[in-house]
Amino acid sequence: MNLKTAPIPVTVVSGFLGSGKTTLLNRILSSDHGLKIAVMVNDFGDINIDSELIVSAEQNTLNLANGCICCTVESDLIEQLRQLHQRRDRPDHILIETSGVSNPSKVVSSLRYPQFRHKLVIDGVITLLDADQFSTLEGDMKSLAMDQLAVADIVVINKTDLASDAQLQQLREQWLYPNARVIETQFAEVPLVLLFGQGVADAALKSASDHRCAEHSQEHSVGHSRGECQDHCLTHIHEHSASIRCTSHSAHAELSHGQMFATLSWQSSSLMSLPKLRQALQNLPASIYRVKGFVHLKEVPDQRCVVHVVGSRVHLEKERPLPQTRITEKPADSPQPIESPQHIKSPQPTNNQLVLIGLPPLDQGSLSALFEQCAL
Numbered sequence: 001m002n003l004k005t006a007p008i009p010v011t012v013v014s015g016f017l018g019s020g021k022t023t024l025l026n027r028i029l030s031s032d033h034g035l036k037i038a039v040m041v042n043d044f045g046d047i048n049i050d051s052e053l054i055v056s057a058e059q060n061t062l063n064l065a066n067g068c069i070c071c072t073v074e075s076d077l078i079e080q081l082r083q084l085h086q087r088r089d090r091p092d093h094i095l096i097e098t099s100g101v102s103n104p105s106k107v108v109s110s111l112r113y114p115q116f117r118h119k120l121v122i123d124g125v126i127t128l129l130d131a132d133q134f135s136t137l138e139g140d141m142k143s144l145a146m147d148q149l150a151v152a153d154i155v156v157i158n159k160t161d162l163a164s165d166a167q168l169q170q171l172r173e174q175w176l177y178p179n180a181r182v183i184e185t186q187f188a189e190v191p192l193v194l195l196f197g198q199g200v201a202d203a204a205l206k207s208a209s210d211h212r213c214a215e216h217s218q219e220h221s222v223g224h225s226r227g228e229c230q231d232h233c234l235t236h237i238h239e240h241s242a243s244i245r246c247t248s249h250s251a252h253a254e255l256s257h258g259q260m261f262a263t264l265s266w267q268s269s270s271l272m273s274l275p276k277l278r279q280a281l282q283n284l285p286a287s288i289y290r291v292k293g294f295v296h297l298k299e300v301p302d303q304r305c306v307v308h309v310v311g312s313r314v315h316l317e318k319e320r321p322l323p324q325t326r327i328t329e330k331p332a333d334s335p336q337p338i339e340s341p342q343h344i345k346s347p348q349p350t351n352n353q354l355v356l357i358g359l360p361p362l363d364q365g366s367l368s369a370l371f372e373q374c375a376l
């Protein structure tokens with residue numbers, strides 16, 4: 001098959017809030033697989049925190065319209081996919097990270113539209129599950145998490161380092177659908193061949209062998225196993241790889257999924273106190289399941305820190321620089337990145353940004369007051 005006209009494989013990465021989707025994406029984008037991967041990120045919250053947490057190729061950033069990927073931005077998703085397919089530097093693979101409050105089945109059905117026939121092929125749906133927090137989900141949250149599992153081809157039981165043997169056993173026995181392949185991981189260490197499928201692995205192998213250098217062709221001729229050849233060639237082709245990131249962000253305090261979730265954001269320009277912030281995060285109302293963002297702490301004056309709250313777990317760490325992926329030249333007819341204040345990459349030194357996601361109603365006044373008290 002001609003690789004230039006072959007359908008592009010698309011993998012949908014799903015999973016409830018904080019299950020490790022961005023961790024998985026970063027692992028893939030930082031790996032030396034040699035594939036040109038386009039990533040579409042659908043964040044839920046008016047500040048797009050995920051776009052700053054993902055390994056990026058900024059010049060290729062495209063923005064979708066506001067909203068939850070499965071509820072309101074279908075037309076933009078379709079348009080971006082169409083444009084990706086038309087690019088001269090077509091990606092080898094497309095990854096779509098749905099927001100933690102999305103049901104991936106709608107995305108999957110969009111990918112099946114006739115206009116994508118022979119252009120895109122669904123490689124699979126990967127759903128991550130937070131082994132530590134899954135059992136704490138109740139009601140609508142649990143139903144949504146189950147919907148995400150129901151459409152999965154691969155279920156990744158992530159955060160096994162935080163779960164007891166009994167918790168893991170219960171997950172395996174009670175909550176998994178029979179058809180999915182199940183992998184248990186820490187920090188989303190999923191084998192790449194499982195993610196990309198043999199089709200793409202073969203394409204990369206073929207492309208790499210087309211470009212192979214003299215010493216590699218000699219190695220091929222003596223008959224290495226597929227894995228050995230692939231390792232050599234994928235390293236070689238990596239020099240031509242690029243990552244394209246598309247982001248979507250929802251409007252302030254938007255509700256989605258039948259009004260199931262609400263989000264609000266808080267920003268300030270004051271230094272914050274670490275013990276006060278930690279205490280505030282540990283004492284959030286139970287209706288708030290997820291907090292993520294960046295803060296500047298008095299105790300860490302030289303760099304900003306990343307905040308993650310998932311369920312009852314609070315995690316703060318110094319921001320680590322993300323490796324930048326190599327970028328290929330953009331075709332003249334490709335869409336220009338849209339400048340937006342929400343995507344300014346280097347905020348002022350004391351720009352704290354937090355996004356909170358939970359069950360409505362979220363009380364903006366009292367939550368803002370809670371964080372204001374952490375400011376010095």
Ligand SMILES: Nc1nc2c(ncn2[C@@H]2O[C@H](COP(=O)(O)OP(=O)(O)OP(=O)(O)O)[C@@H](O)[C@H]2O)c(=O)[nH]1
Binds near residue numbers: 018186292308
């Ligand atoms: N201990 C532990 N922490 C993990 C693991 N995987 C991810 N995390 C942490 O869990 C937090 C949430 O991870 P993300 O990758 O941002 O989760 P996400 O699914 O993208 O989150 P949303 O986009 O908000 O739904 C971060 O602090 C990660 O570092 C793991 O296996 N073990």
